[in-house]
Structure formats: structure tokens, C-alpha cells
Amino acid sequence: FRVEPLTARGVAVVVVAYDIAPKGTLDQMIDQVTRSIAFVQRKYPCNEGLYLCGHSAGAHLAAMMLLANWTKHGVTPNLKGFHGTAGFFLVSGIYDLEPIVHTTQNAPLLLTPEDARRNSPQLLLEAALARPSGPACRVLVTVGQHDSPEFHRQSREFF
Numbered sequence: 001f002r003v004e005p006l007t008a009r010g011v012a013v014v015v016v017a018y019d020i021a022p023k024g025t026l027d028q029m030i031d032q033v034t035r036s037i038a039f040v041q042r043k044y045p046c047n048e049g050l051y052l053c054g055h056s057a058g059a060h061l062a063a064m065m066l067l068a069n070w071t072k073h074g075v076t077p078n079l080k081g082f083h084g085t086a087g088f089f090l091v092s093g094i095y096d097l098e099p100i101v102h103t104t105q106n107a108p109l110l111l112t113p114e115d116a117r118r119n120s121p122q123l124l125l126e127a128a129l130a131r132p133s134g135p136a137c138r139v140l141v142t143v144g145q146h147d148s149p150e151f152h153r154q155s156r157e158f159f
Contacts, residue, residue: 012047014040018061021108026097026119033061038073049081052088059093063121063158066139079137087138092151095122095158099150122158 003013018024018032040050054062066088070076079086097116100106109115117123143155 012044022110026109026111026115029061030064030119034065034068034073037065037068037077038070038075041075041077047078049078049086051086052079053091054089054093055091057094059090060095060097060121062088063090063093063095064119067121067124081137087140089140089142090155090158091142092144092147093141093155093158094151095154096120098123122154125158 003015006013014036016033016036018029018036020029024032037050037052041047052062052065054060065077065079079088081087094100097111097120098113100109101111101113101116111119139159141155141159143151
């Protein structure tokens, strides 16, 4: 139901799968998504731009792609696009994992504090030595009206 309105307008849609916890670690999930995007860029090098979309954990994984080391994968995905045809649509994401390390939400993930710091887009952005002078691509950060105050806080701070 999410794909049909896009494909009806001629948009090519790729749904990326990854091993969820406890089968996959967060590091593995991030690597799988990164490799999937690199594959799409190599397969369709003349694309007009990529939009990465995700909800909750998917928004977290998409946000991590803002910070991916693309040279390691030998490709730079077209996240700038032409005429605004690329970007990120993040819905109710988790951008700082440290608050969940000592909660029941961490049971399947088994995150250590180090894992949380290494895989938190908010913390990685704060630690970046240089900020871009302008946005490299469009990033839309949204949160559901009835989501918890923590989702609202994290979305506001990440934006």
C-alpha cells in the first residue's frame, strides 16, 4: 500500500531487507542497508536521485546512511539528485540509542554503551569535526502526533 502510489507515478521503489534482532546485530543491520544502497547505485548509476525513507528503526537506519563511509563501498550514492529528487524521509526515528541501553527494549539488541554511541546518528553528528555549509540533500524529519515524548525529543534534536 505504500509502494503503489509511488510506482503509479513512475518511481522505482526498492524495499531493503535486513536481519532484525536478535538474528542480526545493529552493526550488521547498518552494514546490510549500506551495502544494499551501494548495490542500487551501482546497478542504476544514472538514477536521478535516491530517497531513503524509514519509520522508527528504519528511520534510524536511513539516518545512519547520512554518515556512511561510502568510499569503503567504492560508490557514492546519488543522495543529492537533480532538481531536488533525492533526500531522506525519516518518520519517528531513534537517533540516540544510549537511552535504551538499560531498558527492556535492548533485550533483543544486546547493545553495549559503546555500540549505542557508535550507532547513534545524533551523537555522530554532534561529534563531526566539520558541518556542511549547506544541506547536501533534503532531509525531512517527522514524528507522530501521539508518539512518546522521547520520540518527539529525539526528532527535534536530530533535526
